[in-house]
Each structure stands twice: as C-alpha cells, then as structure tokens.
Amino acid sequence: MKSVRRALSLLLTGSSLLFLSACSEVSGFGYEKGITSVNDHSLSLWQxxxxxxxxxxxxxxxxIIWPAIFHRxxxxxxxxxxxxxxxxxxxxxxxIVPLLIVSVLFYFTAVKQSAITKLSPDAQVAHTIEVKGIQWSWQFTYPEAxxxxxATVTGTPEKWPTLYLPQGQSVRLxxxxxxxxxxxxxxxxMYQIQTIPGVTNRVEFIPKKLGTYEGVCNILCGTSHTYMRFQVKVVTNEQYQSYIDSLKGNVA
Ligand SMILES: [Cu+2]
Incomplete structure (x- = not known):
C-alpha cells in the first residue's frame, strides 16, 4: 500500500509540475498572439x-483513481x-459546480465575443473589402480600387485567390x-465567419503581423468545397497601396 501511495503522490507532483511549467510559459495551445487584434481577444479565452x-x-x-486504489x-x-x-x-x-463552470465560461465568452464583433462607425473604418463566397472559390472586391x-479578384478551385490586408490599419470585411x-x-x-445568402456579415480587425496565412472554407458547401482555399497576405501599408493601384487599371 505504501508503494501505491508513493506512486500516486509522485504522479500528482509530476502532473502539477507539468501544469505549472505550462502556465509559466503561457502556452498558446496551438495559437499565437499578436497576429491580428482578434487574437488579442481570443487567445486568453482559449488559454x-x-x-x-x-x-x-x-x-x-x-x-476516479483514488477510490480504485484506496477503497478496494x-x-x-x-x-x-x-x-x-x-x-x-x-x-x-x-x-452547483457544473453551473459555476458553465457560468464562468459563458461570462468570459460573452465579453470576448462582444469585443470581437464590435463595429465602429463607418467613417472610422480605414479599409473595407467585400468578401463573397461562391461555389467554389472566393471573390475579393476592393472598393478603394x-x-x-x-477591383474584383475572383479565384477558382484551381487558382486560389489572395486577399491583401494592410498591417496596422483597421479593416472591415x-x-x-x-x-x-x-x-x-x-x-x-483565430477567426471564422459564415457567408450566408441574403445576409451581410461584418467583421472588423487590425492585422498586426506581416506574413502569408492560409485560409479555407470550413462549411461543407458542395463537391469542390475542399478546393475553396485562399491566402491572406498581410503587407505594409505602402505595399497595400501599390496593390490597390495595380487593381485600378481597366485591363482585364
Ligand atoms: Cu464553401
């Protein structure tokens, strides 16, 4: 019995050490902070x-283990x-305990969700881009162009389109x-939003980290759903402006 007790306390010490070390490094559990302003809200909720x-x-x-060992x-x-x-x-x-757990999760989810879905007045939005889901690709329209x-970039299942976003600027999609x-x-x-026929969904955020990010359609939408891929390129404001300029020409 003594050796069982020792093994159990060793197991408990080991797992609490593991847990504490995970806390001190504050693992992102698969996600990174600072990619967009959405991550700033979502990451702490996820962690x-x-x-x-x-x-x-x-x-x-x-x-489960305690009674199995000590109450045989x-x-x-x-x-x-x-x-x-x-x-x-x-x-x-x-x-009471599950009610408490659900209430705490609900509270933090509601707080973060309202921060993420908040929209500012139209005049304060630096860039607006229209995103349309089509069977089976994406269409990005830049009214600034x-x-x-x-001004409209349309992808195909064979040729995946790229969405350009300016770093550090507020963007509304x-x-x-x-x-x-x-x-x-x-x-x-850390973001997904549905495109729904007859409905316009909006999201506003600030892309923060330069880079290329993969995107997918994650609602089964038909035979070529799996080819509804796209990329998001977060570029500097200058690069974004020259991309917009390149879309201004009328050559198809
Ligand atoms: Cu789709």
Whole structure:
C-alpha cells in the first residue's frame, strides 16, 4: 500500500509540475498572439478554457483513481459497501459546480465575443473589402480600387485567390454569399465567419503581423468545397497601396 501511495503522490507532483511549467510559459495551445487584434481577444479565452479543462480533468482523474486504489474490497469485509439511495450534500455539490463552470465560461465568452464583433462607425473604418463566397472559390472586391473589373479578384478551385490586408490599419470585411453557406476561416487569425445568402456579415480587425496565412472554407458547401482555399497576405501599408493601384487599371 505504501508503494501505491508513493506512486500516486509522485504522479500528482509530476502532473502539477507539468501544469505549472505550462502556465509559466503561457502556452498558446496551438495559437499565437499578436497576429491580428482578434487574437488579442481570443487567445486568453482559449488559454483559460484549456487551463480550466486541465484543472477539471485532474480533479476528475483523482476522483476516479483514488477510490480504485484506496477503497478496494478488503479481506473480511462484505462484498458490497453500504448502499445509499440519496446523498443530498454531494448532489448539491455536483449541481452547483457544473453551473459555476458553465457560468464562468459563458461570462468570459460573452465579453470576448462582444469585443470581437464590435463595429465602429463607418467613417472610422480605414479599409473595407467585400468578401463573397461562391461555389467554389472566393471573390475579393476592393472598393478603394474603383469600379473597374480589376477591383474584383475572383479565384477558382484551381487558382486560389489572395486577399491583401494592410498591417496596422483597421479593416472591415463584409461577407456575402453567391449561392450557399460558406465558412471563411483563417486558422492563424483565430477567426471564422459564415457567408450566408441574403445576409451581410461584418467583421472588423487590425492585422498586426506581416506574413502569408492560409485560409479555407470550413462549411461543407458542395463537391469542390475542399478546393475553396485562399491566402491572406498581410503587407505594409505602402505595399497595400501599390496593390490597390495595380487593381485600378481597366485591363482585364
Ligand atoms: Cu464553401
């Protein structure tokens, strides 16, 4: 029994050390901070949810392992322990604790969600880009580039389009759909939004880190859904302006 106890305390010490070291480095659990302003809101929620899940998981594991080791049938004892129909204090605890967990998760989710979905007055938006989901690609329209045919970039399942965004500038994306529901998802941005026929969804954020990011459609939308890929290039403001200038020409 002593060796079992020692093994268990070793297991507990090891897992709490692992947990503490994960906390001190504040792992992104697969995501990075500082890519867009959305990440600044989402990352702490994501980390908090994982840490809360780890704590709940550790307590659950202990509650499973503890009786299995320390409350085994002993020599000379009856085969079944005392049977209870009710245990009111425990029932109260396992009703209140999950309610508390759900309330805390709900509160932080609601706070972060309203920060992410907040829209500023139109005049304060530096750049607006129209994003349209089409079977089976994406269409990006830059009103800043005028009304010429080149102001709209349309991808195909074979030739995936690129969305250009200026670093450090507020960008609003307006999402519409040409046909069915699609999902605009850029994993590194910690963001996905649906394009819905007859509805315009909007999102506003500031791209912060220069780079090229992969995007996909994440709502099954038809046979070539899997080819609805695109890239997002976050470039400097100068590069963005020269890209807009290159779209201004009327040559198709
Ligand atoms: Cu799609």
């Amino acid at each position: 908090g949810a994982w840490i809360a899940a780890a704590v709940v998981g550790a307590i659950t594991l202990i509650l 049938r002993k020599e000379g004892k009856p085969e079944f322990p005392k049977q209870f129909q009710y245990n009111i204090p425990i029932e109260v605890v396992y009703t 005028g009304t010429g045919p080149n 307006n999402f519409t759909s040409n046909d069915v529901v699609h999902g605009f998802y850029v994993p590194k941005f």
